[in-house]
Amino acid sequence: MNDSTNLERRYRRLLKLYPGRYRAEHEQEMVSVLMDAAPEGQQRPRLADSANLVLNGLWMRLRAGRGWENVHHPRLWLMVRLLSGMWLLILTFVLCGFGRWWGLVLVPVALFHFHRALRIGRVIEGDGGDGGSPPLTRA
Amino acid sequence: MSKPRAMQEATFLILTALAAGPQHGYGIISDVEQISKRRVRMRAGTLYTALDRLREDGLIQVDREEVVDSRLRRYYRLTPEGGDRLADEAARLRANARVAMSRLDLSDGVAKA
Numbered sequence: 001m002n003d004s005t006n007l008e009r010r011y012r013r014l015l016k017l018y019p020g021r022y023r024a025e026h027e028q029e030m031v032s033v034l035m036d037a038a039p040e041g042q043q044r045p046r047l048a049d050s051a052n053l054v055l056n057g058l059w060m061r062l063r064a065g066r067g068w069e070n071v072h073h074p075r076l077w078l079m080v081r082l083l084s085g086m087w088l089l090i091l092t093f094v095l096c097g098f099g100r101w102w103g104l105v106l107v108p109v110a111l112f113h114f115h116r117a118l119r120i121g122r123v124i125e126g127d128g129g130d131g132g133s134p135p136l137t138r139a
Numbered sequence: 140m141s142k143p144r145a146m147q148e149a150t151f152l153i154l155t156a157l158a159a160g161p162q163h164g165y166g167i168i169s170d171v172e173q174i175s176k177r178r179v180r181m182r183a184g185t186l187y188t189a190l191d192r193l194r195e196d197g198l199i200q201v202d203r204e205e206v207v208d209s210r211l212r213r214y215y216r217l218t219p220e221g222g223d224r225l226a227d228e229a230a231r232l233r234a235n236a237r238v239a240m241s242r243l244d245l246s247d248g249v250a251k252a
Binding site: 022026028029030031032033034035036037048049052053054055059060110115 | 149163164165168182183184185186187188191211212213
């Protein structure tokens with residue numbers, strides 16, 4: 001197997017992190033860009049490029065998931081988000097109560113769940129919501 | 140509509156790259172590097188996340204597709220709204236830069252006096 005086929009195969013493996021629907025539309029052109037940018041003879045994706053694909057792929061997946069949540073069973077997802085957030089806060093209190101202060105790292109995760117619950121709540125109320133606008137473009 | 144926020148540099152550079160005409164992904168990356176005098180080297184993941192958002196916001200759209208050496212190339216172009224946003228942002232940056240320049244000249248004058 002030659003270098004470019006090896007490299008392409010590895011890029012495609014990384015692109016699997018992107019949501020299926022996004023990949024169906026963009027995988028071919030992204031592979032073209034990645035291969036165009038790769039110097040002759042390169043066999044493996046560079047670490048920085050891999051990390052960039054992983055972060056952006058996961059970000060896209062998160063965004064896709066948000067839209068999905070708003071459309072399919074939003075009330076169920078609202079409950080899941082609220083309960084997850086509350087459970088994490090309770091867990092934080094318990095951990096801190098036992099002197100495990102690292103439990104505080106769970107607070108932002110709980111807040112994220114509440115934030116999502118708020119968004120879904122707005123969608124249920126019927127004033128739209130944007131399905132998640134990205135604060136992150138650099139990665 | 141609420142007042143648009145200041146544009147991220149990556150977004151500004153992508154829109155600037157497309158201002159001269161439609162380009163495909165690698166063309167945009169190369170152009171951005173050239174416009175920024177090799178300071179910004181955009182990676183594919185970053186580029187496509189940005190393109191996705193710009194399409195969603197209606198600032199760019201797909202122009203055409205070509206297959207070259209069995210590789211798909213999708214060309215993007217600015218929409219009229221994208222052109223307007225870029226023009227607004229360029230004007231904002233120029234106004235800020237002008238104030239900075241004039242103040243620097245002034246402080247030079249004071250220093251020399």
